[in-house]
Amino acid sequence: MVTEHAMDTEGARIIDGKSIAAAVRGEVAQRVAELVARGIQPGLDVVLVGDDPASQVYVRNKDRAATRAGFRVRTHRLSAVTSQAELEALVDRLNADDEVDGILVQLPLPRGLDSDAVVRRLDPAKDVDGLHPFNVARLWMDRPGLVPCTPAGCIEMLDRSGIEIAGKRAVVLGRSLLVGKPIAALLLARNATVTICHSRTPDPAAVCREAQILVAAVGRPELVRGDWIAPGATVLDVGINRVETADGAGRLVGDVHFEEAHARAGWVTPVPGGVGPMTIAMLLSNTATAAANRRGRTSA
Ligand SMILES: NC(=O)C1=CN([C@@H]2O[C@H](COP(=O)(O)OP(=O)(O)OC[C@H]3O[C@@H](n4cnc5c(N)ncnc54)[C@H](OP(=O)(O)O)[C@@H]3O)[C@@H](O)[C@H]2O)C=CC1
Ligand SMILES: Nc1nc(=O)c2c([nH]1)NC[C@@H]1CN(c3ccc(C(=O)N[C@@H](CCC(=O)O)C(=O)O)cc3)C=[N+]21
Numbered sequence: 001m002v003t004e005h006a007m008d009t010e011g012a013r014i015i016d017g018k019s020i021a022a023a024v025r026g027e028v029a030q031r032v033a034e035l036v037a038r039g040i041q042p043g044l045d046v047v048l049v050g051d052d053p054a055s056q057v058y059v060r061n062k063d064r065a066a067t068r069a070g071f072r073v074r075t076h077r078l079s080a081v082t083s084q085a086e087l088e089a090l091v092d093r094l095n096a097d098d099e100v101d102g103i104l105v106q107l108p109l110p111r112g113l114d115s116d117a118v119v120r121r122l123d124p125a126k127d128v129d130g131l132h133p134f135n136v137a138r139l140w141m142d143r144p145g146l147v148p149c150t151p152a153g154c155i156e157m158l159d160r161s162g163i164e165i166a167g168k169r170a171v172v173l174g175r176s177l178l179v180g181k182p183i184a185a186l187l188l189a190r191n192a193t194v195t196i197c198h199s200r201t202p203d204p205a206a207v208c209r210e211a212q213i214l215v216a217a218v219g220r221p222e223l224v225r226g227d228w229i230a231p232g233a234t235v236l237d238v239g240i241n242r243v244e245t246a247d248g249a250g251r252l253v254g255d256v257h258f259e260e261a262h263a264r265a266g267w268v269t270p271v272p273g274g275v276g277p278m279t280i281a282m283l284l285s286n287t288a289t290a291a292a293n294r295r296g297r298t299s300a
Pocket of ligand 1: 150173174175176177178179180197198199200201204217218219220223238239240241275276277279
């Protein structure tokens with residue numbers, strides 16, 4: 001799961017999101033097989049509005065992983081000029097369909113659509129992104145429920161790498177409802193001492209230097225430099241940014257300058273191959289949980 005070598009001579013240990021995600025997907029496939037053996041075919045429905053190319057890639061990755069794990073998967077592709085009423089009518093139809101266990105509405109929605117209203121419309125029991133106010137409240141109340149996939153994936157990576165959370169000073173860069181805030185809630189629930197930075201934080205570098213666990217979720221390519229990182233800290237890089245390259249192909253970089261972080265940190269996640277694959281694995285895990293909860297849990 002991790003590459004073992006001395007940190008002071010060779011830099012941080014890499015947290016391999018790809019292999020941890022493969023392990024989680026294998027466990028989910030087992031849970032799905034148990035449901036299928038009971039005559040239950042768990043299903044995931046993804047709603048994609050518009051033709052944002054990045055979202056298309058995520059949807060394709062999710063489709064493939066979900067199908068391989070044994071889920072029925074359907075992607076609803078709606079045009080960018082879809083109305084609020086049409087989108088909410090689709091959500092209503094999926095809520096009412098007993099064969100639908102998980103509903104994921106890809107965000108952000110095109111301009112003019114009210115994503116809050118769409119999320120509020122979801123049946124909380126099918127909200128596998130954990131964004132409905134009911135699930136947000138449960139998260140902050142430390143009650144198990146459907147937890148946002150990327151934050152859940154971050155905790156899973158720490159746990160499966162043997163990195164202690166309790167008692168640590170954690171800093172989260174970013175405060176979105178999808179990523180920053182729920183990561184902070186989960187770290188807090190696990191007894192870290194948590195600080196959240198955002199675009200109005202005067203000296204984020206100074207705050208980050210205090211972190212034993214640093215999570216970057218800002219969407220700013222390589223914002224976090226080596227001198228933002230305390231020696232030996234654990235750095236989780238959530239950012240997915242496409243930047244131009246000389247050959248015109250472009251490449252993915254995180255919110256952390258990987259080489260500089262690797263030289264200072266104790267542990268670091270790469271981009272790609274870090275948090276991204278975990279997001280998909282946790283989406284599958286949430287969908288299996290939603291299916292077991294909705295359809296009466298006896299063993300799964
Ligand atoms: N790996 C994965 O699976 C996933 C990756 N992502 C990626 O994670 C990143 C963050 O996503 P998301 O949370 O949805 O993005 P948002 O744009 O919704 O939120 C970004 C947050 O970062 C803060 N911020 C922006 N600039 C700075 C800065 N210079 N210093 C400190 N804080 C700053 C903003 O502050 P303010 O609130 O003040 O505006 C905001 O809270 C993106 O790159 C996204 O693509 C997202 C989801 C899943
Ligand atoms: N309602 C909602 N929930 C989300 O969780 C959500 C969303 N909307 N909108 C977009 C963001 C982004 N996101 C990613 C998921 C997987 C990868 C992923 O698989 N990344 C791989 C490969 C990336 C590639 O090579 O293209 C990696 O980092 O290794 C990336 C990004 C989920 N998001």
